[in-house]
Amino acid sequence: MIDEFKTSLFKIDNDFKIVFASDSLSIFLGISIKDIIGKSCYSLLNQYSSPCKFCPIVGNKFELKYYYELVSDNGNYGYFVANITKSEDKYLISMLDMTEMRAYNRINKHQIKEQEAVISRLKNELNFNKRKLAFFERSLDNSQAGAMFVDRDYNIIHINLKLRKLISLEIVVVNSKCYNIYGYDSPCHFCPWTNVGKERQAKVIGDISVVIEFTRMDHYILEIFRDVTKDLSYIKSIKENQLLLIDKQRQMEILNIDLIETNDKLKVIQGAMDDELKRVGYIQSSLLPKNNPEIDGYDFGVVFISTKYASGDYYDFIDASEGNLGIVLADVSGHGTPAAVIMAMTRAIMRSYTLGVTSSSSVLSMVNEVLCDNIYTKDFVTMFYLVLNIENDTINYSSAGHHPVLFYDASEFMVKKLNVSGLLLGIFKEQEYEEKVLTLDTGDILFLYTDGLVEVINKHDEQYGYDRLLSKIIMYSSLRPQDMINEIMQDVKDFTSLESYRDDITIVAMKKG
Amino acid sequence: MEMNIKESSKGFIIYPTGDIDIKSSPMLKSKVLELSDRGSVVLSLKHVHYINSSGLREIVDLFKILKESDKELRLCEMSVDMKELFSFTGLSKVFKIFDSEKDALGS
Numbered sequence: 001m002i003d004e005f006k007t008s009l010f011k012i013d014n015d016f017k018i019v020f021a022s023d024s025l026s027i028f029l030g031i032s033i034k035d036i037i038g039k040s041c042y043s044l045l046n047q048y049s050s051p052c053k054f055c056p057i058v059g060n061k062f063e064l065k066y067y068y069e070l071v072s073d074n075g076n077y078g079y080f081v082a083n084i085t086k087s088e089d090k091y092l093i094s095m096l097d098m099t100e101m102r103a104y105n106r107i108n109k110h111q112i113k114e115q116e117a118v119i120s121r122l123k124n125e126l127n128f129n130k131r132k133l134a135f136f137e138r139s140l141d142n143s144q145a146g147a148m149f150v151d152r153d154y155n156i157i158h159i160n161l162k163l164r165k166l167i168s169l170e171i172v173v174v175n176s177k178c179y180n181i182y183g184y185d186s187p188c189h190f191c192p193w194t195n196v197g198k199e200r201q202a203k204v205i206g207d208i209s210v211v212i213e214f215t216r217m218d219h220y221i222l223e224i225f226r227d228v229t230k231d232l233s234y235i236k237s238i239k240e241n242q243l244l245l246i247d248k249q250r251q252m253e254i255l256n257i258d259l260i261e262t263n264d265k266l267k268v269i270q271g272a273m274d275d276e277l278k279r280v281g282y283i284q285s286s287l288l289p290k291n292n293p294e295i296d297g298y299d300f301g302v303v304f305i306s307t308k309y310a311s312g313d314y315y316d317f318i319d320a321s322e323g324n325l326g327i328v329l330a331d332v333s334g335h336g337t338p339a340a341v342i343m344a345m346t347r348a349i350m351r352s353y354t355l356g357v358t359s360s361s362s363v364l365s366m367v368n369e370v371l372c373d374n375i376y377t378k379d380f381v382t383m384f385y386l387v388l389n390i391e392n393d394t395i396n397y398s399s400a401g402h403h404p405v406l407f408y409d410a411s412e413f414m415v416k417k418l419n420v421s422g423l424l425l426g427i428f429k430e431q432e433y434e435e436k437v438l439t440l441d442t443g444d445i446l447f448l449y450t451d452g453l454v455e456v457i458n459k460h461d462e463q464y465g466y467d468r469l470l471s472k473i474i475m476y477s478s479l480r481p482q483d484m485i486n487e488i489m490q491d492v493k494d495f496t497s498l499e500s501y502r503d504d505i506t507i508v509a510m511k512k513g
Numbered sequence: 514m515e516m517n518i519k520e521s522s523k524g525f526i527i528y529p530t531g532d533i534d535i536k537s538s539p540m541l542k543s544k545v546l547e548l549s550d551r552g553s554v555v556l557s558l559k560h561v562h563y564i565n566s567s568g569l570r571e572i573v574d575l576f577k578i579l580k581e582s583d584k585e586l587r588l589c590e591m592s593v594d595m596k597e598l599f600s601f602t603g604l605s606k607v608f609k610i611f612d613s614e615k616d617a618l619g620s
Contacts, residue, residue: 333569334567334570379570388515401602423607424604427577427607
C-alpha cells in the first residue's frame with residue numbers, strides 16, 4: 001500500500017545502517033532488498049563515506065522536510081521529499097517521490113508565467129487603449145464643437161464639455177440615452193442607425209439651434225454638434241433689416257414724393273417772397289433820392305447796386321437849410337428785409353433830426369440814440385455824414401464806423417483818406433463823434449462808397465481792393481462824377497467777370513466845379 | 514476758417530485763421546462763449562486776413578453777451594489794416610486791444 005503512493009521507505013539504526021527497505025526503493029535503485037539491508041544510507045544513496053553534511057539525524061532536526069534529488073546507478077531519477085521520524089533506536093525515512101509533481105509544477109509555472117505575460121501584455125494594451133481613449137476624450141473636450149459617441153444601444157459612451165455646455169447639463173443624467181439629448185424618450189426619427197446614409201440633421205434643443213453631423217465608426221457613431229443659433233440669429237437679423245430697409249425705402253419714396261411736392265410749394269413761396277422782396281426793394285428805391293442835387297459849382301454822381309431786391313445800403317441828400325446840404329452814406333449790417341427796414345428807419349430818423357442841424361457829429365449822436373432804442377437785432381449801421389456849406393465851400397464830416405471817405409485833392413493830384421472815427425450806430429448809447437472840417441477847391445472830388453465796392457471778388461477769390469480804386473479815381477478824376485463812377489463800375493465788372501456781386505455797392509461822388 | 518486754441522495758466526488764446534465772415538463767425542462765437550465759462554479769453558487776430566461787416570456784427574454781439582455777465586473779450590496781434598478797421602469803427606475804444614498775446618494775458 002505504501003508503494004502505491006510512490007513512497008520509498010527505509011529504516012536505519014544509530015549507525016546509519018539500513019535495516020529495512022521498501023520494494024519501491026529497491027525498484028528505484030535497481031538493487032535487491034537483501035543487497036540494500038546492512039548498507040549505510042549515505043553510501044547507498046549518495047556514495048558518501050560518512051554521513052551527509054545535511055543529515056537531519058546528525059543535526060537532530062527531524063521536524064524539517066528535506067528535498068533532494070537522487071540518481072540511481074541504473075539511471076533512475078527521482079525528486080523526493082524526505083520525512084524522518086524516530087522510533088525507539090531506529091529512524092524511519094519516508095521519501096515521497098515528487099518527480100512528476102515537480103514536472104507538473106514546472107509545466108504549471110511555465111503556463112502561469114505565459115499567462116502572466118499575456119495578462120501583462122493585455123494590461124499594457126488596456127492601459128494604452130485607456131490612454132488613447134483619454135486622449136480622444138480630451139481632444140473631444142477641447143473641441144470647439146459639441147460631440148458625443150453613441151453605441152448601437154443608444155448609450156452615450158462619451159459626451160464632451162462643449163456639448164455639456166451647449167445643452168443643459170441637468171438633462172445628461174447617468175445612463176442617458178442619446179435620444180434623451182434631443183428631448184425624446186425613444187430613438188429619434190432621424191436616427192442614423194435606422195436611417196442609412198443619414199449624415200446631417202438640423203435640430204432645435206431648448207434655446208439653441210444646432211446642426212448635427214453623423215460619422216459611423218464600426219459600432220459607434222460620432223455625433224458632432226455645431227451651434228448655429230447666432231448664424232440663424234444673424235440671418236434673421238439680416239432678413240429683418242432687409243425688411244426694415246425695404247420699408248425705409250418705401251418711406252423714402254413717399255418722403256421723396258412729399259419733398260418734391262414741398263419743393264414745388266417752396267418754389268411758389270419763394271416766388272411770393274421774391275415778389276415781397278421786390279416790393280420792399282421798390283419801396284426802398286422810392287426812398288432813395290430821385291434826382292441828384294442841382295447846385296451851382298457842384299456836380300454829383302451816384303450808383304446803387306443791390307445784391308438782393310432789398311438792400312442794406314442807403315444814401316441821401318438832405319436839405320439841412322441855411323445853404324447847407326447834408327450828404328449821407330450808410331450801410332446796414334446784413335441784407336434783405338431786416339436790413340431794408342433798418343435802412344428805412346435810419347432814413348426817417350435822419351430826415352427828422354437833420355433839419356436845422358449843421359453839425360455832422362451832432363446828427364450822428366442823435367441818430368445813434370434813436371437807433372439804439374429801435375434796433376432789436378444784432379445789426380448796426382455804419383454811416384458817413386457830411387454837411388456841405390454851399391456858400392463857403394466847406395464841409396464838416398463825421399463817421400460812425402464807416403470806412404474813410406476818399407478825397408481827391410486836385411491841387412496835389414492825389415487821393416487822401418478823410419480819417420475820422422466814431423462808433424458804429426445802434427450799439428451803445430451816449431456816443432460822441434469826431435467832426436472835421438475841409439475846404440473844397442475846384443476839381444476836388446469827394447468819393448463816398450460802401451465796402452461792397454472794394455470787396456468785390458473775382459473767380460480767383462481776389463478782392464478788387466482799395467489800391468485799385470485809388471488809381472481809378474485818379475485816372476478818371478477829370479471826368480464828371482457820374483462818368484467817373486460808370487468807368488469805375490465797368491472796371492469792377494471787367495475785374496470780377498462774375499454775374500453778380502457779393503455785397504451791395506453804393507457810390508456817391510461829389511465834384512467841386 | 515481754421516481755429517487753434519492754446520490754454521495757459523492765465524486763460525485761453527484763440528487763433529482764428531483766414532476770414533471772419535458770415536460763415537465762420539458763428540463757430541468762433543460759440544467757441545469763445547464756451548471757453549469764457551472756464552476762464553478769460555484772448556482772441557489773437559494775427560492770422561486773420563479780413564473781417565467783413567457780418568464778422569464784425571458777431572464780434573460786437575459777442576462783446577455785448579460777455580458784458581452782460583461782466584466778462585470781457587481781449588483782442589491782440591492785429592495787422593495794420595485790422596487796427597485801422599477797429600479804429601474807424603470806434604471799436605478800438607470798446608474792446609481792450611493789445612499788441613502781444615503776452616500783454617493781453619498779463620493784464
